[in-house]
Amino acid sequence: MEQDPTVLLIDEDSATLDSIRRILGNHASRFKLRRIADVPTALARIWGGGIDLVLLNLPTGADPAQTGGRAETPLAALRELREKAPGVPVAVLCDSAGEGLARAAVQQGAAAYLLREALDPELLKVLRSFAGKSSLSATVLGTLKPTGKDGKIIAFMGAKGGVGTTTVALNVAAALAGHRRVILAELHSELGSLPFYFQPHRSMQDIGNLLGTADRLEAIQLRELESCLWPAKNVPGLQVLFGPRGPQDSSSLDPGNAAGILALASKVADYVIVDLPPSLSETNRVVLENSDCLALVVERDPISVLGAKAILKRVDSWKAGKLTIGAVILNRAALVSPMPFAEIDAALNVATLGVIPPASDLCAAAQRAHSPLVSLDPESLVSRALLDLGRDIEALVPPARPLDRTVARPLAHGPVSRPASQKMTPAPVR
Ligand SMILES: Nc1ncnc2c1ncn2[C@@H]1O[C@H](COP(=O)(O)OP(=O)(O)OP(=O)(O)O)[C@@H](O)[C@H]1O
Ligand SMILES: [Mg+2]
Numbered sequence: 418m419e420q421d422p423t424v425l426l427i428d429e430d431s432a433t434l435d436s437i438r439r440i441l442g443n444h445a446s447r448f449k450l451r452r453i454a455d456v457p458t459a460l461a462r463i464w465g466g467g468i469d470l471v472l473l474n475l476p477t478g479a480d481p482a483q484t485g486g487r488a489e490t491p492l493a494a495l496r497e498l499r500e501k502a503p504g505v506p507v508a509v510l511c512d513s514a515g516e517g518l519a520r521a522a523v524q525q526g527a528a529a530y531l532l533r534e535a536l537d538p539e540l541l542k543v544l545r546s547f548a549g550k551s552s553l554s555a556t557v558l559g560t561l562k563p564t565g566k567d568g569k570i571i572a573f574m575g576a577k578g579g580v581g582t583t584t585v586a587l588n589v590a591a592a593l594a595g596h597r598r599v600i601l602a603e604l605h606s607e608l609g610s611l612p613f614y615f616q617p618h619r620s621m622q623d624i625g626n627l628l629g630t631a632d633r634l635e636a637i638q639l640r641e642l643e644s645c646l647w648p649a650k651n652v653p654g655l656q657v658l659f660g661p662r663g664p665q666d667s668s669s670l671d672p673g674n675a676a677g678i679l680a681l682a683s684k685v686a687d688y689v690i691v692d693l694p695p696s697l698s699e700t701n702r703v704v705l706e707n708s709d710c711l712a713l714v715v716e717r718d719p720i721s722v723l724g725a726k727a728i729l730k731r732v733d734s735w736k737a738g739k740l741t742i743g744a745v746i747l748n749r750a751a752l753v754s755p756m757p758f759a760e761i762d763a764a765l766n767v768a769t770l771g772v773i774p775p776a777s778d779l780c781a782a783a784q785r786a787h788s789p790l791v792s793l794d795p796e797s798l799v800s801r802a803l804l805d806l807g808r809d810i811e812a813l814v815p816p817a818r819p820l821d822r823t824v825a826r827p828l829a830h831g832p833v834s835r836p837a838s839q840k841m842t843p844a845p846v847r
């Protein structure tokens with residue numbers, strides 16, 4: 418039997434809940450209305466599961482126009498909710514004098530705003546449209562509660578399409594899988610390229626199947642995620658969550674379920690390597706706000722660098738406080754006059770995590786062998802650069818759990834040093 422949606426009002430005072438009940442009249446019995454006085458208690462309640470919508474009562478008269486344009490403090494509660502419970506929609510309540518603040522709230526991720534003076538009939542519409550559609554179930558929300566031992570999330574995104582992001586992500590995943598449990602997740606709504614690369618059996622489930630399951634059950638369970646993880650044949654320790662393979666699967670990846678998948682994956686892996694499309698979508702925002710590191714893959718040409726700059730500017734405006742950002746400079750071809758490293762460095766002002774040399778033939782051979790470059794030819798220049806990149810990322814974002822010596826199995830034996838010509842002085846990591 419379907420349960421009544423549960424709506425959580427965050428408000429110190431009980432008067433608003435009384436007026437909400439009055440306005441809803443007979444409809445009030447179709448929702449479970451709960452009030453909690455502060456955000457920490459509300460988060461504990463949300464992590465317990467079953468909350469469909471949060472109503473956040475903003476302080477009266479808290480308009481940025483009246484506070485010198487500083488909408489920071491009144492929206493701190495919203496930001497905390499978005500960060501720590503990204504899958505649950507939050508609608509803000511304010512008075513009409515605070516409408517500017519409410520708009521700022523929507524820009525910062527609120528699902529809707531309601532004016533206290535005009536709650537009737539908007540309230541019922543908002544409750545109907547959001548309650549019951551929370552993309553994260555109690556199961557997933559339970560797992561979002563940070564334990565401090567979760568796997569680290571490393572996102573790879575290209576400055577634009579086709580720069581080599583998937584190649585870098587899958588090889589770094591394979592490098593780390595030499596001694597860590599790694600999930601490589603193709604968090605795309607579009608057709609993924611990893612299924613073409615690894616060629617799993619057609620019966621293998623992908624992210625589209627996983628989300629289809631979630632729609633049906635209104636929940637993504639850990640065992641369902643695990644049933645969609647493909648154990649890479651030639652890389653023990655690496656499991657792949659494939660992007661959708663058919664257009665029918667493409668519709669349902671959204672910020673809520675993307676965050677839920679990451680939260681679950683980080684429970685069972687030391688590293689979750691995320692292959693993201695080059696986009697400033699809400700889904701990518703939520704993924705990056707939940708990630709530990711963004712490796713931005715950039716080619717040595719002006720358009721790629723400008724694209725990277727635009728992405729970095731936007732990411733800076735997001736609530737991605739714990740995110741370490743660096744660039745991976747990828748040379749797909751040996752250009753006669755590539756953009757100088759110093760120019761790229763000055764334009765982006767982020768650390769260079771790695772420099773990948775051109776290796777078209779080896780890339781094609783690896784595709785034909787359905788194998789990561791670092792497994793196929795670990796001694797090649799390109800593999801050494803990718804293995805170095807994996808090591809540098811591991812040093813930058815150490816895993817939360819200690820290394821299990823019984824599974825330790827380095828992928829490349831002996832010391833692998835980066836050729837001096839490929840190294841550059843990094844800008845400070847930010
Ligand atoms: N170091 C390299 N040298 C030469 N070619 C490379 C190198 N790295 C990747 N490539 C090639 O570049 C092409 C694009 O790579 P890849 O699919 O990894 O890019 P992408 O950024 O993920 O693309 P998309 O935006 O379509 O997802 C592939 O043919 C790949 O083999
Ligand atoms: Mg790709």
